[in-house]
Amino acid sequence: MTYESYLLYLEQKIQERMSQEEEVKSVRVLKNNSVELDGFSYYVEGHRERPTVYVNDYYREDLTKEELEVIADRVLKTLRECQMFKSQSLEQILDFGKLKQRIFCRLISRERNEELLKEVPWIPWMDLAAVFYFRIPEEMMKHATALIRRGHMEYWKVTLEELCKAAAGNMAEEPVFFESIEEFMECAGFEPVSRGMYILSNLRKEYGAAVFMDPGVQRMCWETFGEDFYVIPSSIHELLLLPKSLSFGRADLDQLIQEVNATCVSPEEYLSSHAYLYSGETGVLT
Numbered sequence: 001m002t003y004e005s006y007l008l009y010l011e012q013k014i015q016e017r018m019s020q021e022e023e024v025k026s027v028r029v030l031k032n033n034s035v036e037l038d039g040f041s042y043y044v045e046g047h048r049e050r051p052t053v054y055v056n057d058y059y060r061e062d063l064t065k066e067e068l069e070v071i072a073d074r075v076l077k078t079l080r081e082c083q084m085f086k087s088q089s090l091e092q093i094l095d096f097g098k099l100k101q102r103i104f105c106r107l108i109s110r111e112r113n114e115e116l117l118k119e120v121p122w123i124p125w126m127d128l129a130a131v132f133y134f135r136i137p138e139e140m141m142k143h144a145t146a147l148i149r150r151g152h153m154e155y156w157k158v159t160l161e162e163l164c165k166a167a168a169g170n171m172a173e174e175p176v177f178f179e180s181i182e183e184f185m186e187c188a189g190f191e192p193v194s195r196g197m198y199i200l201s202n203l204r205k206e207y208g209a210a211v212f213m214d215p216g217v218q219r220m221c222w223e224t225f226g227e228d229f230y231v232i233p234s235s236i237h238e239l240l241l242l243p244k245s246l247s248f249g250r251a252d253l254d255q256l257i258q259e260v261n262a263t264c265v266s267p268e269e270y271l272s273s274h275a276y277l278y279s280g281e282t283g284v285l286t
Helices: 003-016 065-081 087-094 096-102 150-156 160-173 181-187 208-213 215-225 250-264
Strands: 022-030 036-044 052-054 103-109 122-125 128-135 145-147 176-180 198-202 229-232 239-243 276-279
Touching: 003 022, 003 036, 003 065, 022 052, 036 065, 052 065, 096 103, 096 128, 096 160, 103 160, 103 208, 160 208, 176 181, 176 215, 198 208, 198 215, 208 215, 208 239, 215 229, 215 239, 215 276, 229 250
Parallel strands: none
Antiparallel strands: 022 036, 036 052, 103 128, 122 128, 128 145, 176 198, 198 239, 229 239, 229 276
């Protein structure tokens, strides 16, 4: 079964299960690093929200019709559940005054997101871009976030400066996850494979690379090492930090990053292909 046939068949099976009040529309959405996801947008008369469920990960060439029936049931069940939240939860998204405490930044590749950056508010940071997202209330959808687009800004009637202020304030209040590779691997039950390297993220391990935008976090890391250090962009979710004295050189670091990106990092989670160097003397990242 081709991917196109899979989408058409799945849409047909979902529509067979719907009531007259329900409407499902196939959509293709541009995500991080020019990754496009296919899914189904859901609407019920009398509701303002239009949740979307993506279905790329369900596809296999050898899917059986029985498996497709199960997927159709699962997708429609998830879409319906998204409608079953209290109205005040939706107001937290529609009202910027209530939503602003849920707004945060995330870092993405500027080079790989030229089209996406035309659709969203963003600010430059190094050779990367900081974009904004909000965390959806748990009672609406667990562990879900939404990228803020220019249409959101127009609806809320807010400026880029207001988004920056809200995100900076929220991120400053969140605890930072900063732990040595040794501690992290031992807690996970693995034998440490390297020494001196640290992991930096937020406690949620979600879009945590952006915590390094805070100069206070940069200084805290330098004080821990007591020397300059390299910043290795592991993914959009975390960074690896390595003291300069333990590094085997910038060129070799860059080669390692590129190899790991090609084999271990998903296309949507890629951040950068090279290391950065933080100087404690100047307080500058290069």
